[in-house]
Amino acid sequence: MTVLLAGCSGAPDDPGKAGERDASTSASASPDPGGGTGTGPSPEEALVPDPARLPKTRAEARDLIDRVIAGPDSFGPGVVKRSPYESDPATWPVLGEDCVWQQRKPAPSVLATLTRSFEVPAEGGKGPVRLGAVVTVHRTRSDATWEMAESIEESMRCPTQQLREGEQIGSMIAGALLGGEATQTTSEDSLSELGEYRSAELGGPHHYFWQQAQTLQFTVAVTGKGAKGRTEREIDALVVHAQGTMLARLESAVEKQS
Numbered sequence: 552m553t554v555l556l557a558g559c560s561g562a563p564d565d566p567g568k569a570g571e572r573d574a575s576t577s578a579s580a581s582p583d584p585g586g587g588t589g590t591g592p593s594p595e596e597a598l599v600p601d602p603a604r605l606p607k608t609r610a611e612a613r614d615l616i617d618r619v620i621a622g623p624d625s626f627g628p629g630v631v632k633r634s635p636y637e638s639d640p641a642t643w644p645v646l647g648e649d650c651v652w653q654q655r656k657p658a659p660s661v662l663a664t665l666t667r668s669f670e671v672p673a674e675g676g677k678g679p680v681r682l683g684a685v686v687t688v689h690r691t692r693s694d695a696t697w698e699m700a701e702s703i704e705e706s707m708r709c710p711t712q713q714l715r716e717g718e719q720i721g722s723m724i725a726g727a728l729l730g731g732e733a734t735q736t737t738s739e740d741s742l743s744e745l746g747e748y749r750s751a752e753l754g755g756p757h758h759y760f761w762q763q764a765q766t767l768q769f770t771v772a773v774t775g776k777g778a779k780g781r782t783e784r785e786i787d788a789l790v791v792h793a794q795g796t797m798l799a800r801l802e803s804a805v806e807k808q809s
Contacts, residue, residue, distance in 0.1 A: 600767055601807040612663035612688035613640065618804055621684035621773065623669055625796040626789045630669050630682065638666035650709035660694035661687060671789070678753050678778025680786060684793055689768045699740050699765045703727070706744070717751030720759050740765045748776045758783045762794045767805065771797045
């Protein structure tokens with residue numbers, strides 16, 4: 552079933568998750584005994600991986616991330632790199648008890664993670680669109696499902712979140728679809744959030760949209776933050792396009808060859 556939640560989760564340019572995993576927090580990604588997520592299809596139904604192509608070391612995980620993660624052209628025309636372009640691979644974002652995002656050491660379950668930042672530059676009286684993409688490789692599929700579960704917990708725990716100094720998101724609506732539900736056929740589990748983004752630099756409220764998907768031991772996420780003159784449809788299209796590109800690359804990178 553589709554799960555709708557009021558709240559928010561996922562740092563805009565750093566949509567990774569970390570910390571303790573608690574089964575009671577999962578409304579949409581509760582691992583089943585076989586390692587699946589709820590009633591969604593098993594990876595054997597959605598994607599048949601080649602075990603030899605699944606990363607087992609940090610070096611292999613980083614190599615896969617480099618082949619999967621979005622670049623500017625993954626969003627469509629007009630998108631450029633922001634500076635800094637890539638995150639420090641030795642850190643990932645954690646939502647503190649005070650609902651403020653902080654950079655910390657990745658959780659033990661993480662083999663590798665990387666965030667990239669992009670922008671549609673301001674032009675013609677329209678403000679810049681800030682975009683982010685992240686790929687995380689966990690040690691196991693179960694670890695990846697717990698990252699998805701943690702996103703649900705964060706939605707309920709922090710209805711408003713501070714991204715960094717001068718940036719905030721709130722008034723969120725969150726939804727979750729398991730693989731095979733409605734039109735969700737590209738991953739085992741998918742989460743999305745939309746709401747309001749406020750910035751000391753860009754004002755607001757502006758449209759905010761975040762998507763995260765989990766397949767096997769991997770999670771991929773994309774964020775879009777709007778600005779003056781930018782439409783919701785424009786932001787959403789950028790996010791969906793990049794997410795689809797990364798999921799297609801991931802499938803190509805790990806699927807069993809016929």
